[in-house]
Amino acid sequence: MKRSPFASFGAAGVALALLLAGCKSTGTAFNPPGGGMRTLHHMYLSISATVGSVQIYNLPVTSASTPSGTIAGLNRPEELFVDHAGRLFVPLSNGGPGKTVNVYSSPITSASTPAFVLTTIDASVEDTTEDAAGNVYVSAWPSSSCCIDVFNGPVNASATANFSINSNGVTPDGLGFVFGLAFDSSGTNLYVSSFSSIIKFTPPITTASTPAANVTPNQDNYGLVVDSSNRIFVANATIDGTVDVFTQPFTNASTRAFGLVVSGTHVIGMAFDGSGNLWAVDGNGVVWEVKAPITAASTPTNVLTVTNADGIAFGP
Numbered sequence: 001m002k003r004s005p006f007a008s009f010g011a012a013g014v015a016l017a018l019l020l021a022g023c024k025s026t027g028t029a030f031n032p033p034g035g036g037m038r039t040l041h042h043m044y045l046s047i048s049a050t051v052g053s054v055q056i057y058n059l060p061v062t063s064a065s066t067p068s069g070t071i072a073g074l075n076r077p078e079e080l081f082v083d084h085a086g087r088l089f090v091p092l093s094n095g096g097p098g099k100t101v102n103v104y105s106s107p108i109t110s111a112s113t114p115a116f117v118l119t120t121i122d123a124s125v126e127d128t129t130e131d132a133a134g135n136v137y138v139s140a141w142p143s144s145s146c147c148i149d150v151f152n153g154p155v156n157a158s159a160t161a162n163f164s165i166n167s168n169g170v171t172p173d174g175l176g177f178v179f180g181l182a183f184d185s186s187g188t189n190l191y192v193s194s195f196s197s198i199i200k201f202t203p204p205i206t207t208a209s210t211p212a213a214n215v216t217p218n219q220d221n222y223g224l225v226v227d228s229s230n231r232i233f234v235a236n237a238t239i240d241g242t243v244d245v246f247t248q249p250f251t252n253a254s255t256r257a258f259g260l261v262v263s264g265t266h267v268i269g270m271a272f273d274g275s276g277n278l279w280a281v282d283g284n285g286v287v288w289e290v291k292a293p294i295t296a297a298s299t300p301t302n303v304l305t306v307t308n309a310d311g312i313a314f315g316p
Helices: 011-021
Strands: 042-047 052-058 069-074 088-092 100-104 116-119 125-130 136-140 148-151 163-165 180-183 190-193 198-201 213-215 221-226 232-236 242-246 258-261 267-272 278-282 286-290 301-305 309-315
Touching: 069 088, 088 125, 100 125, 125 180, 136 180, 180 232, 190 221, 190 232, 221 267, 232 267, 242 267, 278 309
Parallel strands: 180 221, 267 309
Antiparallel strands: 042 052, 042 309, 052 069, 088 100, 100 116, 125 136, 136 148, 148 163, 180 190, 190 198, 198 213, 221 232, 232 242, 242 258, 267 278, 278 286, 286 301
């Protein structure tokens, strides 16, 4: 099911609209923490449908590319994340209040089955990321006071969620409808996009963590990624097709350095490839590439159109 910008709904209809329309997707950060990504050979797209899938593409991806493989039979896969070990994390919203994240080991093919499944504390999982120590963070949006669930690393088949972070001083709407998660290039500072806020958490991150910075632009926030220079890229659903770029230092007083116009409709999933090029998927399933170095004058290229594509990531 296609997403629509929050701006098209009244305030009273936001929660219902989200439940009906599903989640929003982000991707993986460029230069993931924990030792450096191996050479990238594949792009992954999540196809968020009741009988959904993850499509696998060989790099380089062009307008003539077709999937080299498909992990089929997934119930509404959302945004995708590849960790430093090359494992693919696939949150499943299960057509409703999902609580699981499938984890696939490399090499990833059509025949891949989960190496293990993470079960979160909170329902309606959306995004996944990892810090430099291998701790895994999963966003969830069952209420206006919720949530980021944290698994102490290194995660494996016996991993269980150790604690959850909730509102803890996030204003104005709490840590509600939290979607995008990404660590900076050091793997220590966590950036979060929720309905009304762009948030920074600094270590040590615990169940009692409060924001080190909380920026509240007039927008609904979709995906979030961080590049190797620690610029924060946030999909802005109020201004369709725009990705807002914030530079360091990121503080309560931060405003966007520029808005990158990617598409004619709202951007959902984003990811950086190994060369620092930004890839984005919009609400029509169009996959865009923005070549590095990325500036306010950058021009995106329409590479592919894939029905119901939401999440995107790059891996080995």
